[in-house]
Amino acid sequence: MGEVPLSLHIEAETYRRLEEEAQRQDVSPAHIAEQALTWYLESRKHQRQLLSEHAAEANAVLS
Numbered sequence: 001m002g003e004v005p006l007s008l009h010i011e012a013e014t015y016r017r018l019e020e021e022a023q024r025q026d027v028s029p030a031h032i033a034e035q036a037l038t039w040y041l042e043s044r045k046h047q048r049q050l051l052s053e054h055a056a057e058a059n060a061v062l063s
Contacts, residue, residue, distance in 0.1 A: 010018075015029070022029040 018029045018032060022032050025032070
């Protein structure tokens with residue numbers, strides 16, 4: 001899948017920390033931000049799956 005631009009506003013301190021970490025890893029701040037967004041979205045997907053499974057189990061017990 002192709003890349004698309006994304007613009008967002010973050011606190012100056014957060015950006016400073018992002019830049020420092022990017023320098024430590026020798027990658028761009030955008031690379032770290034993309035990794036963080038990917039992790040967040042996968043984490044939320046996993047949480048939704050778990051909640052759905054637990055709801056299904058609870059419904060089965062109550063039925």
